[in-house]
Amino acid sequence: MANIDRDQLLHVARLARLELREEEVERLGAQLNDILAAVSKVSELDLSDVPPTSHPLDVVNVWAEDEPRPSLPVEEALANAPEREGSYFKVPPGGEAPPKSTPGGTA
């Protein structure tokens, strides 16, 4: 089932917003294939009649009252900002090219 090639690896890295260096591509690629081979074991079981578990505890609809409560003041919210301007986090402009994704894939 596994055996992720270089193109797929780079695609996954792009989805994860990780720019891998060349030596990382090789090393991570090999390790990823080992890990994926090991975890593919889950496909050995026929679980067509088994419902999936997303959550270990049976909690349903935990609501909160729609009441305003104190929140973080702006200065605190920006306290760890690598760069700020006024009450904004400052970031470099643009560059957000759509990732090369498969049809129906999520960016």
Place this chain on the structure above:
Amino acid sequence: MIDTLRLTAEEATRLLQDKELSSAELWGAYQTAISERDPELHCYLHVCEDDGVEGVPIAIKDVIGTKGIPTTAGSKILEGYVPVYDATVIQRCKAQGLRVLGKTNTDEFAMGSSTENSAFGPTKNPWDPTRVPGGSGGGSAAAVAAGLAPWALGSDTGGSIKQPAALCGNVGLRPTYGTVSRYGAIAFASSLDQIGPVARNVRDCALLYSIIAGRDPCDSTTVELPSAVTLPEGEDLTGLRVGVPREFNDHEAIEPGVREAVQRAIELCRGLGAEVGDCSLPHSVEYGMPCYYLIAPAEASSNLARYDGVRFGYRSPNGRDRLEMYERTRDEGFGEEPKRRIMVGTYALSAGYYDAYYGQAQKVRTVLAREHAQAFERFDVLISPTSPTVAFELGARTASPLAMYLSDLLTIPSCMAGLPGLNVPCGLSEGLPVGLQLIGPQFSEAVLFRVGFALETAIGFDPVPTRLR
């Protein structure tokens, strides 16, 4: 003279209440111990100054947010990050008169089984500094074992409280999922993460659990405890049914010395009046690891998406535009293990692979939960080794991610089912601690504490590392 190697939190609390000791003296004793032993052991990433507040000190794993105190999750991507609010568990500790002594070392983002994945260097096992303390919470376990804190908070996703407790010879509880708030804790895998107590003995562990547990409006995955936490007393296990799951106890990966120590403890259960019987959880060990190493990385890939250099933490200066900034920040800021897991997780969730990997793993998770539930129809508690081996040497498993993952073989299955687990030291093998784990149904902490306390009293394990006595 305060002997921090032997002082329990319960005793420290009493000494403060009876005014036999001042908070300043108590704080000072730990500071002295830290200055003596921590340069070698490296349990702490940050040690706090004495702020003059009254109370018993506690060490906090550095994945838990502490207001005004640096919190790194063991990662360069959060170096310099100082939270502006306290995690709920910290608020509750402070309300009960506890004071944050310092932040303990951890595998990066709680990903690891040896604390060797910390971006700031590993922690050494106080029993043998050439060996690992376990992980990811090696710093907390080692700090308690070495008398550098009376107790500590850790976090457990696949065994990160229990396994270090086993390797360092102390008591660690992974609580029932949903009984301890994750608000303010740095998220790794949200359907698995739980904050829990690390202590020198079972009573201290139960005491700390009672302080942090309970529903939190800030964490909608928490619930009220069905009953209040009580501290265990008594050594009689009459009426208790103890299950010995074959697959967890007879696995070939378990070292003979570990197996023997746990077997002796199982016999002791019989001697204390418990009914002991075999059982089988046919898929839990074999499929637990692959299930976990799909679900946890998948959830991690989502949780770690927030580390993008925008609002906090490290930002790469090498990005010519925002996209490059994100990508380089993350490549430069994350260590190997988070990158590996993010990649595995992203792949497992991506279009075309979701059903086969993540979707299937979620079904395996149901199978694991059902197997445990079935066992609990006949037994009150299951017992097995916590770790297949005693503490291994630094560097022994770092070359192979899969070899490292095998450290969690026995702790993972019950985590997937949201079940609580208590590590209790039960002996030594090759001079190193062996821990047994007690697994119970959801909300069965009282049973775990009862059995743990009885065994602890009967075994009489000395939690002070031999070389420090």
